[in-house]
Amino acid sequence: MYVVIKKGATKNEIDVLKQYIKDTDHGILEVVDKGLKKIGIMGKSDVLFRDELMKYSAVERVEKIAKPFKFVSREFKNEDTIIEVKGRKIGGTDMVVMAGPCSIENKEMIMEIAKVVKENGGEFLRGGAFKPRTSPYDFQGLGEEGLKYMREACDTHDLVMITEIMDTREVELVGEYTDIFQVGARNMQNFSLLKELGKSGKPVLLKRGMSATIKDLLMAAEYIVAFGNKEVILCERGIRTFEIATRNTVDINGIALLKEKSHLPIIIDASHGTGKRSLVEPVTLGCILAGADGAMLEIHKNPDCAFSDGDQSVDFAAFKLLSKKIQKTLEFKESLKCL
Ligand code: PEP
Ligand code: MN
Numbered sequence: 001m002y003v004v005i006k007k008g009a010t011k012n013e014i015d016v017l018k019q020y021i022k023d024t025d026h027g028i029l030e031v032v033d034k035g036l037k038k039i040g041i042m043g044k045s046d047v048l049f050r051d052e053l054m055k056y057s058a059v060e061r062v063e064k065i066a067k068p069f070k071f072v073s074r075e076f077k078n079e080d081t082i083i084e085v086k087g088r089k090i091g092g093t094d095m096v097v098m099a100g101p102c103s104i105e106n107k108e109m110i111m112e113i114a115k116v117v118k119e120n121g122g123e124f125l126r127g128g129a130f131k132p133r134t135s136p137y138d139f140q141g142l143g144e145e146g147l148k149y150m151r152e153a154c155d156t157h158d159l160v161m162i163t164e165i166m167d168t169r170e171v172e173l174v175g176e177y178t179d180i181f182q183v184g185a186r187n188m189q190n191f192s193l194l195k196e197l198g199k200s201g202k203p204v205l206l207k208r209g210m211s212a213t214i215k216d217l218l219m220a221a222e223y224i225v226a227f228g229n230k231e232v233i234l235c236e237r238g239i240r241t242f243e244i245a246t247r248n249t250v251d252i253n254g255i256a257l258l259k260e261k262s263h264l265p266i267i268i269d270a271s272h273g274t275g276k277r278s279l280v281e282p283v284t285l286g287c288i289l290a291g292a293d294g295a296m297l298e299i300h301k302n303p304d305c306a307f308s309d310g311d312q313s314v315d316f317a318a319f320k321l322l323s324k325k326i327q328k329t330l331e332f333k334e335s336l337k338c339l
Pocket of ligand 1: 102128132183184185186207237272
């Protein structure tokens with residue numbers, strides 16, 4: 001349920017309304033949607049509550065949201081959400097590129113990659129310090145040491161840092177370093193983690209679980225929002241299907257559909273989506289045209305020697321070319337809007 005605030009309602013009238021909502025044990029989510037102020041009301045609410053709300057002078061009307069995912073839906077907020085991190089915008093008309101290695105291997109490599117990302121117009125550096133590996137014997141990441149290197153690389157090259165968080169016990173530690181939390185596919189439905197990130201005060205990039213439906217993804221995003229964090233970025237990274245010729249199957253339908261159903265920005269990660277370096281470019285570009293607001297890519301100086309995910313990492317030359325093609329694709333996408 002949400003209320004639409006009357007145009008011209010005073011701050012005091014709105015505060016009185018908010019206090020009432022809080023006093024009745026409901027959470028509050030304030031947004032502006034196409035110039036209209038709205039207050040989302042979280043928690044159980046019935047018809048009687050609706051009648052009570054209507055008595056407040058700040059209230060224009062009360063609306064029910066029919067969808068199970070409520071505050072991430074366009075039913076609640078039609079306007080695209082734009083998330084600003086250190087002056088960079090995710091969502092809207094800007095196109096973001098989040099590039100970097102699968103795992104941070106050492107200081108020199110992350111420094112060098114950060115430089116390459118910056119030189120090619122990228123504004124976000126990705127990289128894993130805590131790695132979710134299928135085998136316990138595979139490289140698990142450098143942990144805090146990796147976070148330190150990555151922070152230094154981001155500060156040196158003025159990049160926004162995004163790194164994976166796997167455990168509720170690490171939210172504080174990872175939060176000391178990163179600008180954006182990444183929730184990996186394997187943790188998309190780790191509800192304890194989602195709740196903690198809801199309270200973290202930093203944007204969260206939420207990757208689609210490998211066997212999650214679109215509804216599952218949106219419900220997971222809803223958790224983060226319901227626990228207090230509006231800044232959620234969705235990420236399509238492929239799902240498991242009967243097709244095993246590629247590591248995963250990128251759900252391009254899902255990207256277009258998510259754009260219809262949700263106001264949240266969406267990023268395509270074609271590295272994990274395909275598992276194959278040669279497919280990263282065509283799939284990234286295709287998904288941008290389908291509606292993605294940005295791309296996440298794994299890059300490496302020498303992909304064949306990467307500690308993890310080398311097969312799906314592109315080298316610096318391929319990244320340079322792809323960065324240009326992403327910009328051209330964005331221009332083309334914009335030009336379609338005038339038709
Ligand atoms: C990653 O980004 O390196 C990663 C592990 O991704 P995913 O959670 O999509 O598998
Ligand atoms: Mn990876």
